[in-house]
Amino acid sequence: MQTLRRNGPLARIDLGKFTKLSPATVTAITSDLLAQGLIEGIESDEPKAPLSRGRPRSLLRLNPDAACVIGLRISVNTIDMSLANFAGETFLTQRISFDSAAADRHNFPDLLVEAIKSFTKQAGLDQNQIKEIGVAAQGVVELNAGMVVWSPAFNGREIPIVEPLQCAFDAHCILSNDTNMITEALHWSDPTKYSGTFAVVMVDYGVGMGLYLDNQLFAGASGKAAEFGHANHIPGGALCRCGKRGCMEAYLSDYALVRSASDLPEDTDPKDISAGAGALEALIEKAKIGDANALKAFADAGKVLGYGLARLLAMIDPKRIVLTGAGMRAFDYMEAGMHAGLEEALVTDLRQNFSIDVMPWNEDFIRRGLIAQAMERLDQDYTGPGIPQASVQRQDGETEALA
Amino acid sequence: MQTLRRNGPLARIDLGKFTKLSPATVTAITSDLLAQGLIEGIESDEPKAPLSRGRPRSLLRLNPDAACVIGLRISVNTIDMSLANFAGETFLTQRISFDSAAADRHNFPDLLVEAIKSFTKQAGLDQNQIKEIGVAAQGVVELNAGMVVWSPAFNGREIPIVEPLQCAFDAHCILSNDTNMITEALHWSDPTKYSGTFAVVMVDYGVGMGLYLDNQLFAGASGKAAEFGHANHIPGGALCRCGKRGCMEAYLSDYALVRSASDLPEDTDPKDISAGAGALEALIEKAKIGDANALKAFADAGKVLGYGLARLLAMIDPKRIVLTGAGMRAFDYMEAGMHAGLEEALVTDLRQNFSIDVMPWNEDFIRRGLIAQAMERLDQDYTGPGIPQASVQRQDGETEALA
DNA sequence: TTATTTTTTTCGATGTCCGAAAAAAAGTTG
């Protein structure tokens, strides 16, 4: 219900239209929520009078101050934090730096807790006003266990995230893969277009995937599904950062492109390749002026991508694939190769009824996905357990409800 | 509710335990169902008295005659039909032959309708007693459209199945992939073990896959997902029956094994390879006596399988993979290769927390899956739409309810 | 016969939803 309220302030009758509930039910529910202080009436006499007869509609909106959530994105050397209110509006963001090379399972959780504490202090908020914390990290993330198994953002392995945060703050906390959050953000931004079964492939520093299956985010049995980048492409092929050979990532990510364009051998260790932030841009520039090596590297990568998507289509059959990530800035040079790969790898029968979109990359998607997901859980906290009880406003919230 | 009743005749109190409903609710529901004639009391005075005090439990069972469903399996040159009653017991099966080479979209539907008609007549049933028809076919099957896009069982392409049956009989009809039905049967036979997210890979005449994701059968956006066999393994690799090169199937199915063991070139057309029913057995016999070619063929196939499973694990992360199909009789000779493939293709992080089972192949699984699925839909027909109305027993059933 | 035990049923009560009617709050009209 709240989710639908995210179409801006609405009158009860419109709520009924969105949710397909009867006006009677809408009144019942909204009056409960009003009593709980989660929503509030709005009486703006100014922009009224849409020249209508009848009783004027009285708009309802979420009470922005009812709760507040934090979205956290951990990437190499930086943490992006954002604070959003109950209406889903981000009102404060901050980017801090940390030393990825030194971060391990012992020191990182404390660092994170401190960062959040100072962030909330800066916002003038009390810690226990935060009801949800959503964390997204690059790499192999285990949702169920709430820990980052491996990530380029850390030196160590198996860094616990959820548990330390859960202890330090009185808030729900969940950890996800960054591409999953893009997927969530897309569904949130356009539920009609991005619904049912679709996949998001992000080509960037690494290669990640998010899957939306049958209208919900899919995470796999242990919560670390969709490791598209480390699905094998060629047995014994190019050396990947993960140590194995032939992963998709070893042909698509920035270091792979640099390696390929520089005619370095396939088994060159990714660590020895200098593929900084500008490397991809430089390569694109080269391609633009017709550099044969660069063009070939992109074309080859495109073909690999085509093969990867073909395997995805064969196994999952999504109706839509969205390509994004910094790597997609070079899509123009990869497109032909990608289609060739799809054509080579996929029977005609399976090569129908789907579309491939390229979406310009925007880091903000991850933040939006985090907030969207946090909001969803927030609503569940309030409506799900269904403890309307008296009209007691409880500050301690969900932990007790779980006991 | 009915689904739980498939644990045999139960007393109301046990029903409550299974369904976690209170005894009061159980009574309410069962008395409704009794009135509708879907279940019936059973008073067997014979095997009573489990030496207990108290009011004796009165057992309830499904009324076997309440409805009746047909399961159909279409494979090369044969159609297997089975009739099951409301209790899910198959009481008649029949196998008929037809000419796959001559079957196309024009003649096959009629053939199928006639086959079903004579089958029901033979069972002494009236056509309209059949409430559900479940069809499973090998090959690329499009659930949503209810048609077989391509199958080794037909010469033509895009054979409509659901629509002609729906017209000819007053019954729901759904079409599925045969491996999906094995998946369904496994979940049905042991819901605890086969739940959540697991995959079934069947290596047989072709290579198929069924996916159970988040506790339900996954069919993809257009209903033709899980074409594991035609996911690419090696770009430009061995020639597959589908015309493409490098499909998994081109390394794993019977013709592929024969081709590999006979040292035929990889681009030998599958049509020119004589890989009949006995071919695989012969190859296994050879392996048994230590034939190097046969052993190598199996070991190589095992490795391909390992790579394929690795890709599946990376993308979907199932907690369990079940291997079955005739091809798995040679598993002993493939196992080492498979593990090597997994090891080569999959990062350690992803190579944990899952199990691979081999299940002896039994064609009956498909029948059981078909019936299980038909039963599930049957229960939905009765309980779902929720038109308890008066106690009118309607013969025309769901078509009217849908209007 | 009375007590005990176990299963089943009955009897409210709660929570979610709906439809119909009533109430509220405007604008329109003569």
Place this chain on the structure above:
DNA sequence: CAACTTTTTTTCGGACATCGAAAAAAATAA
């Protein structure tokens, strides 16, 4: 400006699924 029309919101009673507690039923044990 009073009476009518229109639109939104609320109130009211009812349907339905579920539960807990108590009562009833049907057996054995003492």
